[in-house]
Amino acid sequence: MxxxxxxxxxxxxxxxxxxxxxxxxxxxxxxxxxxxxxxxxxxxxxxxxxxxxxxxxxxxxxxxxxxxxxxxxxxxxxxxxxxxxxxxxxxxxxxxxxxxxxxxxxxxxxxxxxxxxxxxxxxxxxxxYTDNLEVMVKEATEELRKAHDFQTNLIQNSIDGIMASEKSGTIVVFNQGMEDLVGYSADEVIGKMPMAGIYPPGVGETINATLSAEAYGGKNRLVNYESVLISSSGEEIPVRISGAALFEDGEATGVVCFFQDLREIKRLQRELIQSERLSAIGQAVAGMAHYTKNILNGLQGGVYIVNTSLKKNKPDLLPKGWAMVENNVCRISDLVMNMLIYSKEREPDYVICSPNDIAQEVYDLMHETLEAEAAKLYDLMEKQYKVKVFKDFDPSINKCYLDPTGIHRCLLNLVTNAIDACTLESDEDKDSSIIIRTRKEDDSIRFDVVDNGSGMTEEVQEKLFERFFSTKGPKGTGLGLLVTRKIVDEHGGTISFESNPGKGTTFTMRFPCGKESSSNVIAAAGQRETSGA
Amino acid sequence: MGKKILIVDDELEQIDFASTVLEESGYTAISAMDGKEGMKKVKAEKPDLILLDILMPERGGIGMYHNLKHDEETKKIPVVIVTGVARGGHFDDRMVRQDQDIPAPDGYVEKPMNPDALLKMVSDLLS
CATH class of the missing domain: 3.40.50.2300 (Response regulator)
Structure with missing residues (x-):
């Protein structure tokens, strides 16, 4: 009322x-x-x-x-x-x-x-109504303020660097994370610096181009693209970038990018690689120690026999002792060569050479070694040495640009392995043979080393190219195949094998030797000479 | 003719060296390159001492030692084990005996082989 x-x-x-x-x-x-x-x-x-x-x-x-x-x-x-x-x-x-x-x-x-x-x-x-309107406006304003504060906080306190630019490329958002990352303050860059200013020259353009392309996360998006920023002090900072082009009513208005600092990750990666390398070195050193002890054993033996020959005036002992010394000098030289090749980055030393000549050299060397071994065996035990090396060269192979020293080393390693595989063969009546084969293929030269020795089990085949893996105990270093593959890789070639336990193994190396590549090869070889001088 | 010594080693060079050292001191050296061949030579040649490389492929050295010690005909022949594996300068019999009830080897020589030490050990065992 x-x-x-x-x-x-x-x-x-x-x-x-x-x-x-x-x-x-x-x-x-x-x-x-x-x-x-x-x-x-x-x-x-x-x-x-x-x-x-x-x-x-x-x-x-x-x-x-x-x-x-x-x-x-x-x-x-x-x-x-x-x-x-x-x-x-x-x-x-x-x-x-x-x-x-x-x-x-x-x-x-x-x-x-x-x-x-x-x-x-x-x-x-x-x-x-007016009262309600006021409340509603007040509420909406509060919501808006909260949302804005939340976004500002989110942007500001994000660990990742967040940067946005307007259409012209000028920076309009630059959070604390960005300040920490590149060392500029927001006041220095907002409205003053173009986004490209925090990249090394050219990188900003590349990123914009990548953003408009499909490759990283689709058009107008950038997902986990790795690049570098340049800090206020000129330091290059590795970052992972995610970003997006911004549109309003179909019109480009700017770009927003998120930067993840990769310095710590890169440092940890380097440390990991370093520690893996150290552990590999440890394994290698242990393996080497056994192997060199074996060589030392032989050297000391040779020296002892030479000394005995000289002291007791027995000239017939001299060749035996000297052969022993020579043989072990050869082994240690092989070891050192393999170690050097394995431990250093090297480029193949391309020269014009005949692939068959390389194979012939290895054949001659191994033939001689096996002859000496056979003589020794007969001398000591009146036994026939059962391992023989054969050659099967393709006469149609012409001279081409290859690294003869590297390929010589590869063949030597493969033939040495083949001999060991034949020595391991337990069937005494079986004649072991090793064939060094060369073939001309479309635009590559193929080298095969075929043996009918013990073959490899699947387990051995799997571990074949692992670092310092050897089936020979202290009589092997595990370096031979590593070095061989390294040389083949450096040469742009391929290496493969086929092996059946009890039947034998064939290793195949292919080296590119196309005529069209030879001019590049000469150029590369020429450059190397200049830089090496 | 001096006493007969059988050298069993898978490395020809090692055989070459040991046999030269032994022959220079008046022994007769015969050799074999694996355990199977080694046992054949033991039976055929009846050596006075065996110099046995323990590290041959497929447990060849240890296998041959066990065969020797389980065979009445050969168990009395002194055996010197050649090994590259010495733990802190001491040889562990268990590595050779593998927990079996067989006697320990009569001696050990370490690789690289010291010829004087080898000759002394051989002469002590054969005297």
Whole structure:
């Protein structure tokens, strides 16, 4: 029930109107003059006031003004006498909601009250709406502020460097991670530096090109692309970059990139490689120690026999002792050559040579070694040496550009292995043979070393090219095949094998030797000579 | 004719050296390159002492030692083991005996072989 203040100096009117208004459902407060009315207004804050205009003391116009001063939203209806149209107009100008004339007609009053009620209702709704709007705006602003703060924090506190540029390439976002990474402060770069400024020359362009291409994560995206940044002090910093081109309504607006610092990862990688290398060196040293002890054994033996020959004046012992020394000098020279080749980065030393000549040299050397071995065996045990080496060279092979020293080394290693495989063969009646074969293929030269020795088990085949793997115990270093493969790789060739336990093994090496490549080879060889000089 | 010594080694050079050293001191040296051939020579030639390389392919050295010690005919022949594997300068019999109830070798020589040490050991065992 809403309050209504009724102000009139005439008591009968207050009574009659009061009755009527109460019947309409209002809680009616009455006042006999203006002053009393204003006081009631202050105390009760009625939303609606009905006041007579002509009153002794404070008149209705004054009451209207004062009521509006107290609360501008109070609806005031004035009661005017006949012919007081001027006052009525004045009242309306002072924002009275309506006027009714005396004698008050109930219907007219009812209409005026209804209008006032409506105005109150509209105002109330408007206020409610406005109030809600304020709350909603406040809430939305708060959400927005939170989201913005969150994003700013996210960007700022990300461990990864985050950098964004606008369309022109000028940096607009540069977080703490970026500052730490490249040593520029955000103030130095935002709005001042182009994104390309933190890359070494040319790299920024490459990254932009990569971003627009498909290769790393698709068009307009960059996923895990490794590159380098250049710091304020000029240091190159390895980073992994992910990024995206930004679009608004289909139009390019800029680029955002995320940078992961790879310095620590790269350092750990280097350490890992280093420690692997050290452990390999450890294994190698242990293997070498056994092997060199074996050679030393032979050398000391040879020296002892030579000494005995000299001391006891027995010249027939001299060749035997000297052969032993020579043989072991040869072994140690082989070992050192293999170690040098394995431990150093080297380029093949290309010269014009005949592949068959290389194979012939190895054949001659091995033939001689086996002859000596056979003589010794017969001398000591009257036994026939069962390993023989044969050659099968393709006469159509012409001279070409190859590294004869390297290939000689490869063939020597393979033939030595083949001899050992034949020595291991337990069938005494079987004649072991090793064939050194050369063949001309389309644009490569093929070398085969074929033996019918013990062959290799699958387990051995798997480990064949592992570092320092040897089946020969202290009689091998595990270097031979490593070195062979290294030389073949450096030569751009291939090495493969086929082996059957008990039947034998064939190793095949192919070296490219196309005519079209020979000019490049000469150029490369020429350059090397210049740089080496 | 001096006493007969059988050298069993898979390396021809080692045989060559040892036989030269022994023959220079008046012994007769015969040789074999694996355990199987070694046992044949033991039976045929009845050597006075055997110089046996323990590290031959396929447990050749250890196998031959066991064959020698399990055979009544050959178990009394003194055996000197040639080895590159000495743990802290001491030879561990268990490596040769492999937990079997057979006697330990009569002596060891280490590679690289010291000729004087070898000759002293051989002469001590044969005297």
């Amino acid at each position: 809403s309050k209504l203040l009724l102000i009139d100096d005439e008591e009968p009117i207050r009574k009659v109107l009061g009755l009527y208004l109460r019947s309409k459902g209002y809680e009616v407060i009455t006042a006999a003059d203006g002053q009393e009315g204003i006081e009631a207004c202050q105390q009760e804050s009625p939303p609606m006031v009905l006041t007579d205009i002509k009153m002794p003391g404070m008149d209705g116009i004054e009451v209207l003004k004062r009521v509006k001063e107290i609360n501008a939203e109070t609806e005031v209806i004035v009661i005017t006498g006949h012919g007081d149209m001027d006052l009525a107009i004045q009242a309306l100008q002072l924002d009275a909601s309506d006027f009714v004339t005396k004698p008050v007609d109930n219907r007219a009053l009812s209409v005026a009250l209804k209008r006032a009620e409506e105005r109150l209702e509209i105002r109330r709704k408007l206020k409610e």
